Amino acid sequence: MSQHGVSGNPEPPIPTGSSSPKMKISPKLNRWSMGRALRSGGVKLDRPIRRTDNTHFRQATESNETEEDDKKTSAIDVEITAGKSIYLISDGTGWTAEHSVNAALGQFEDYSVNRGSSVNTHLFSWVEDEEKLIEIINQAAKEGAMCFYTLANPLMAKSAKQACDQCGVLSVDILGPIIEGIASHLGVSPSGLTRGAAGRVKTLNDAYFKRIEAIEFTIKQDDGTLPENLSKADIVLVGVSRTGKTPLSTYIAQKGYKVANVPFVMGVEPPRTLFDVEPRKVFALKIQLVVLQAIRRTRARTLGVDTQAENNYSGIDPVRKELDFASRIFAENPGWAVIDVTNKAIEETAAVILRLYHDGRDSTTSVPCISQRY
Amino acid sequence: MSQHGVSGNPEPPIPTGSSSPKMKISPKLNRWSMGRALRSGGVKLDRPIRRTDNTHFRQATESNETEEDDKKTSAIDVEITAGKSIYLISDGTGWTAEHSVNAALGQFEDYSVNRGSSVNTHLFSWVEDEEKLIEIINQAAKEGAMCFYTLANPLMAKSAKQACDQCGVLSVDILGPIIEGIASHLGVSPSGLTRGAAGRVKTLNDAYFKRIEAIEFTIKQDDGTLPENLSKADIVLVGVSRTGKTPLSTYIAQKGYKVANVPFVMGVEPPRTLFDVEPRKVFALKIQLVVLQAIRRTRARTLGVDTQAENNYSGIDPVRKELDFASRIFAENPGWAVIDVTNKAIEETAAVILRLYHDGRDSTTSVPCISQRY
Incomplete structure (x- = not known):
């Protein structure tokens, strides 16, 4: 894992053209050909792929599927994920989610360094309506991803929790417990306003x-x-x-x-x-x-x-x-x-x-x- | 509240010479005069003091203590806090705690803007031994502060929780739930190593x-x-x-x-x-x-x-x-x-x-x- 936790900013982004870690495999690409893809260095099912640098995947090992295997799965629309995915969902910039999760990932350096596995984060910012939220969570469910969210709007946070629970997606509310703690300490309620909302105080202060x-x-x-x-x-x-x-x-x-x-x-x-x-x-x-x-x-x-x-x-x-x-x-x-x-x-x-x-x-x-x- | 939540870096620090938000009130400033000060809007017990600018506290009013009043409280060493305090404790840089709490404070802009109250954060970084940790939590208890912590070392996180509970200090573990979520998702245990610890991966990578x-x-x-x-x-x-x-x-x-x-x-x-x-x-x-x-x-x-x-x-x-x-x-x-x-x-x-x-x-x-x- 190239990322070092506790604080700071994330590492440089993945360069253009190589940044999509997930590949959608059509039904026609059956198990056998997936085996080929694995051998030729593309893809692993539900296991991460280690890249030797930012732009190329390292060779994965060969496999020996038979035609029989083919028949079993040819109709299945398989999605293959190159590495475990983590979704970050925010109704603001998303930097808090990114920052905190990066920090926490510093505790799992061994996962990539010694196991050759990788973690992909996907940051969704400005998610301000429920429809979009549900779409993202459904996608997380399909991909086997987990979700972290920082949603200032309490209704959205509630929806996120419910949708994740329903879809069987592991989820953690990053901002909620912090806001609750401060509310209890100050004895006042949070505004529930998202960043940039009309009621928020003007940004351009002294x-x-x-x-x-x-x-x-x-x-x-x-x-x-x-x-x-x-x-x-x-x-x-x-x-x-x-x-x-x-x-x-x-x-x-x-x-x-x-x-x-x-x-x-x-x-x-x-x-x-x-x-x-x-x-x-x-x-x-x-x-x-x-x-x-x-x-x-x-x-x-x-x-x-x-x-x-x-x-x-x-x-x-x-x-x-x-x-x-x-x-x-x-x-x-x-x-x-x-x-x-x-x-x-x-x-x-x-x-x-x-x-x-x-x-x-x-x-x-x-x-x-x-x-x-x- | 001049701080705007969700992400980003904190606002500029308080200028030198005016950064201590806590005033120690001598026993001679007795209960009556404190009452006066409270009424006049200057000093508030367990309630924040509003500063008109970054460098000066607003004048508190004159007091008219009687000797009788004096006697009642002269032995009490009263500490008055100018604003509610939030302690941030980290065994690393502390930037994650600072970032997240800043984001959450964006939900309480009304507290300062309309109520004229202020919040003070105190960031304690590189807190790597229990003794120091307990000292800080004791101080938080004295000051009526709440604690947020980001402690990579699970034993330290446990100690923080226990000490806060014992002292009646409201506390929130920021990093713990995120690390637990990732550990569960990846199926591996966190290293528990603090930033800069010998076992952590070298920082100077590509x-x-x-x-x-x-x-x-x-x-x-x-x-x-x-x-x-x-x-x-x-x-x-x-x-x-x-x-x-x-x-x-x-x-x-x-x-x-x-x-x-x-x-x-x-x-x-x-x-x-x-x-x-x-x-x-x-x-x-x-x-x-x-x-x-x-x-x-x-x-x-x-x-x-x-x-x-x-x-x-x-x-x-x-x-x-x-x-x-x-x-x-x-x-x-x-x-x-x-x-x-x-x-x-x-x-x-x-x-x-x-x-x-x-x-x-x-x-x-x-x-x-x-x-x-x-």
Whole structure:
């Protein structure tokens, strides 16, 4: 399983042209020919197919059906599913369902890695009428899929539960228990309004504009540009090339923080304005030498640079020297938090940084936390 | 409530220095004065305090304690909570809890908007030992908070449930039911491993690098730069200034798509390479005239431009002309999907775009969906 749970965004989508994991087999494609299809690498009945990359299925093993077998099933309209399916149904964007299920799938990495099985998720967003809802659930039943749903409209949530129960589809209401919990805690009823419904509060409020401003600031400040603006950043990331400064910056910016990043390059003095920034706002990214070297080698090959340039960029000695150079500057600035990004996902490093950023300011206990007000 | 549910990222954090929503009231602020404060609308016991802005609490009124009152309560160390609190506890990044609870809070906008009440969330991430867990839950009990948790470790989840029940703290397990559902569907047990645990699969896989590449591509392509690369984009956004191209691009890029955006400026011919892009990849953003004008006026004031420049940018005539100019180009390219972004949050528009992008390719039903494989 290539997906890593707990938080963050999903992995890149399946490329065009190879994204339908289900194949409908006509009655004419009988069991024998299905066996052929299996042998030739297409298809498995109700068992997932492992793809060696994003675009091709790996070969499945041969089978030895006889003509007799053929007769038994030739009239059956068989649907073959390449991998177990999970349906996500939302009357809004569907991102909550996607996010939560991705997180949970992180608990089943073994399923794909060691068993060679795969899981397909199908996200249905803006499902706002019952007819569409029932159609999707019927399809889930046919496909042997399970359903997760996040339906703000309580009538729709009730219908989803009933329809899934009737069709024998395993279902989990993701949003319902959370809404119920909050309703009980606040002592008020939920609005039941879907996203974008007329009664919902206007989206374009101050907080919204602040978030957009943060994103735009962050993009402009990427890669050490406009050092004169460093003082305006909430968070400044420093580190050598390929420590993830850019993706980290944009990820954190989405959460409403203005982020600037400054690359540390061997022998190049960082901009003086960096040292005027309040040290608790600066986060220094470190990474293990061999891991960085491997990442850089991949990068150099992707870029197609010549051997000389590749060696300068990803040779063990230049990489070590640059890391040492960065470490020295880190050491000269003991107020900077040094974060090890080795083998960490963007979401993980972001969580570490934001916890430190808020530490000592939000916490109501001795345990640090990030507080927000709504 | 400024937060809008179903999906997306949270609103910007509370600025430094004003982020602690809880005030500790000294024993000298006795019962009577608390009553006064309650009446005057400032401090409410177990009821939220409304802040007029992000940085200052509204003034509480004067008090006229008598010595008698003092005696009754002087020994009581009263804690007053400014707003109802929600604790989010995770043994990972905590983003799943934050995301889901934000989505659910979208159902309680009325609570803040019409009642002037607020909700505070406190996100505790990387809570990996029981002692810390119990400390947080005890604090929740003291503060009258409720708890949501996403604990991959089943023993920790069990402890959380028990501790909350014992302390009388309302609690909801967000991740547990989702993991159970998937386990039952796949017929395998969850690993129980927290994020970053030794047994978890390596983060830096192909999908991960692809996502980083998408983010970096997107940043480089922002605002019409490098038109020669438009053909390499998965998605191209076009629209006039302030239709949200940049935040939309980075949001979609986080999901692993390479996004380019091209601004349409009155009288300036878009780059020729735009018209070579496969039309189904191009999304044209439109917006209502008056809404755009208001957004631009705010923007111009933020930038502090002079009156002449402000009029050119946000005057009703120039804005209308520019929108007409863009509409004409949209009309000349009927293969482009035109998306109305008026009053839509970034997450919403992104959901609309990605559904269209995947339409007709992933769907197993007549209802469009976004499919992914793990």
